[in-house]
Amino acid sequence: MSGGTIALLITLTVVGGITASTVAYFTLQRHRADAVALAGYRRLAEQAVVEQELLNDRIAELTARLGAVEQLLRSVE
Template structure:
């Protein structure tokens, strides 16, 4: 009787180990996919930041040009 119980316990331990290994493998695959997606998002964020910096520079230049045009119009209006 005890030989049968030992065989069942050993079988359950082996099945449990295989189950834990399979779950761990798929968890690792999910984390790898998440890491790849995060890398893509990080690259997109960096590109967006670069684009925003360029737009800010252009907006500053346009603001300076608009200020000079306003000054020119005020000087003409004063005449």
């Protein structure tokens, strides 16, 4: 092989390595951003579950109170 061919192969190898590294870096950054977004969604989902449980407790309390009021009204009649 001539010197020019060897230089060309070395240059292509270096450029290919830099390109592969750049693509891998930006892919990693995209995955990190996705992980942050998913963590936010997970937090929101956990918060929604807690709030739903509180609402269920409140509805149960109101149902019990309504039952007591209905019983009081039946006893007045």
